[in-house]
Amino acid sequence: MATSMIRAAxxxxxxxxxxxxxxxxxxxxxxxxxxxxxxxxxxxxLPSRFRIAFFKPVGPSAQSFDETASRRAGAVGLTVQxxxxxxxxxxxxxxAFAHHLSGPPKEHPWGEKSFLxxxxxxxxxxxxxxxxxxxxxxxx
Numbered sequence: 229m230a231t232s233m234i235r236a237a238x239x240x241x242x243x244x245x246x247x248x249x250x251x252x253x254x255x256x257x258x259x260x261x262x263x264x265x266x267x268x269x270x271x272x273x274l275p276s277r278f279r280i281a282f283f284k285p286v287g288p289s290a291q292s293f294d295e296t297a298s299r300r301a302g303a304v305g306l307t308v309q310x311x312x313x314x315x316x317x318x319x320x321x322x323x324a325f326a327h328h329l330s331g332p333p334k335e336h337p338w339g340e341k342s343f344l345x346x347x348x349x350x351x352x353x354x355x356x357x358x359x360x361x362x363x364x365x366x367x368x
Contacts, residue, residue: 239279240304243293244349250282253325253348257318258308295349303344303352311341311357318345318355333357 244250251262251270263273271281285293308314311333318329330344333355342356 237278239281241281241283242349242351243285243295243297244282245284245295246349247282247284250347250349253321253327254280254282256321256324257327257345257347258306258314259317299346299350299352303354305354305356307356307358309357311343311355314355315343 242250247265247267247270251265254260254272255262260272260274262270263279264271267284268286269281269283271279273279283289283293285295315329315333318327321327326348328346333341333343335341340356340358342354345353345355347353
């Protein structure tokens with residue numbers, strides 16, 4: 229077997245048309261404080277040190293990123309401490325933010341419990357509670 233050149237996933241960068249709005253949503257939805265924020269860029273640093281950043285593409289970056297592009301091709305997985313509490317929190321936010329929840333968390337045969345969230349920008353997130361002590365998904 230070949231040795232992998234990848235050591236870890238370190239960050240996620242998502243284009244948006246409204247950095248302050250998506251920053252408010254993520255902060256409220258997950259109880260996070262941005263490590264940095266202004267009108268053009270914000271960044272959250274998770275306890276695992278994984279970074280999630282949002283930016284408004286302008287200038288040369290607008291040639292590579294499109295904030296209006298379809299986000300339906302995939303989902304980003306986030307592991308939370310309590311998936312039921314996170315679902316309940318997001319469910320109460322419907323009047324303040326235009327987001328969608330797939331339905332209450334479901335138990336999966338491989339030991340995880342999750343639901344899908346579509347944020348106000350259309351990004352899809354699988355919100356998961358894993359059975360491992362470090363919050364990472366269990367090897368199957």
